[in-house]
Amino acid sequence: MSLILRNVSHSYHKGTPLETAALRGVSLDVEPGQWVAVVGHTGSGKSTLAQHLNALLLPDAGEITVDGLKAAKGSKDLREIRRRVGLVFQYPEQQLFAESVDEEMAFGPRNWGLPPDQIGPAVDQALALVDLADLPRDRSPFALSGGQKRRLAIASVLSVRPSYLVLDEPTAGLDSRGRRGLMTLIDGLRREGIAVVQVTHDLELALAYCDRICVLERGRALFWGTPQVVVEQLLDRPVQGLSLPEVLAFARDLREKGFNVPLSWDPYEVAHALAKEVG
Amino acid sequence: MAEGFVSVLKGVRFSYPRTDTAALDGVDLEIRAGEWIALLGPNGSGKSTLAKHLNALLAPTQGVCLVCGRDTRDEKALEAIRRLVAMVFQNPDNQLVAAVVEEDAAFGPENAGLPPEVIRSRVDWALSVCGLSGKERSPVYTLSGGQKQRLAVAGALAMEPPCLVLDEATAMLDPQGRTEIMDVVADLNGRGMTIVQITHRLEEVVSCDRVAVIDGGVLRWQGTPLDLFALGPDLLATWGLETPPFIRLWQELCGAGLLDPAVPPSPKEVLDALCR
Secondary structure (H helix, E strand, O other): OEEEEEEEEEEEEEOOOEEEEEEEEEEEEOOOOOOEEEEOOOOOOOOHHHHHHHHEEEEEEEEEEOEEEEOOOOOOHHHHHHHHEEEEEEHHHOOOOOOOOOHHHHHHHHHOOOHHHOOOOHHHHHHHOOOOOOOOOOOOOOHHHHHHHHHHHHHHHHOOOOOEEEEEEOOOOOOHHHHHHHHHHHHHHHHHHOEEEEEEOOOHHHHHHHEEEEEEEOOOOEEEEOOHHHHHHHHHHHOOOOOOHHHHHHHHHHHHOOOOOOOOOOOOHHHHHHHHHOO | OOOEEEEEEEEEEEEEOOOOOEEEEEEEEEEOOOEEEEEEOOOOHHHHHHHHHOOOOOOOOEEEEOOEEEOOOOHHHHHHHHHEEEEEEOOOHHOOOHHHHHHHHHHHHHHHHOHHHHHHHHHHHHHOOOOOOOHHHHHHHOOOOOHHHHHHHHHHHHOOOOOEEEOOOOOOOOOOHHHHHHHHHHHHHHOOOEEEEEEEOOOHOOOOOEEEEEEEEEEEEEEEEEHHHHHHHHHHOOOOOOOHHHHHHHHHHHOOOOOOOOOOOHHHHHHHHHHH
């Protein structure tokens, strides 16, 4: 049971003079309960990759399987793949449309053909997952705060009980409180066994929260691994448009000046090492 | 450029129509010529509402807001006020009006009926300040997010306003786009332009002159960025503000006596100080 990409390539405007390769041979594994970050500069192929994960886009070359189901042209499994892999676009609150929270939430399960008596429980469960269980159900989604709207949009995707959740820049525009709240929420999803793929250009956020990081550059998966592994690779080989966390870059500069500090992005770790060194 | 510019808010209260709570609840603030002030606060704190008072997009329900002595409730003063204070918003796609870069930057001066040669020189100047020289004839849709936002700034600059208000102008940009905008802003302030920057990112306020924290529609605190950081991460967190990791490192080093607090929290300066 996992989401597997093998050598996936995708080009836009194929066969025209405008043809551009957005993904070039990307391989990736996402296991149940794992929190994976896809990090890269604008234009690196992050969103294209996200849209492959639930078969919204299909690869030109390579292979994608979701729990053994094949995402390819003509595959009869595409519908089930799209249920198992929920996709939350950037600024998902812009897609809210219904007159009440209940209507908004029931739209997905109803469309997926869930029996009417199961829709209520599915909606309850999804709202509980995003900490909106107490929301009055007759409230207009448009009367909610920005952070609530975003969580409602995520809940509407969770209402069909996906095993994987893909979020494109989920923290964009949120303040630090909202950002931390959302990270706690995602952590809770993963404890429920849902695998999360988070597309972001915030390397610092990915290092702080995610289990595995995939660094994209011009459509190639340059680095893939745990935060520590990826950081070592990034120090060896900078990636276009992706700046190192300030503390990490500072630790590297300190080492070059002969200070014995760890290559860490944790400010306290670096400060304590420095105190021992100098003090 | 900014000579004599001043904006004064006294006891400003504002409620949006059909709401019971005040978005601004008695704000006193003075913005002086040539300063770079940041308005900080969490989502929903009232900071954007305050920003919109500065160029009379909103007028106080109670209290008064004066821009160079002109009352923002006076409809006859609106045009003059908006020439004094230009605004750049969060989403570049919502504020660009033309299909080609130079036409977009020329929109303001053209509407103001300026002579063509003046329009030309202002557009050239604004685009060059914003690092868009050479892109004059590019279609707007070919620009990156950061370039689009710089074009929005250029459009505001073409009216030569003494004061520029940036309402979360970096929020939708990637890190590189954010740096590009901040570099332009620092340059403009260096040329004497008054800058009001609305943000919830503390990384962006390190080089500004003054910080005002707004929460619940009330001005909670004012001071320099360094004094703000010195309040400590816990108090800042109650205002929804997160101390950037490098600032925390800098605080730890100052607290441990390894670093003179007079050394600004920039990696380069701290490194130089430690090597001394």
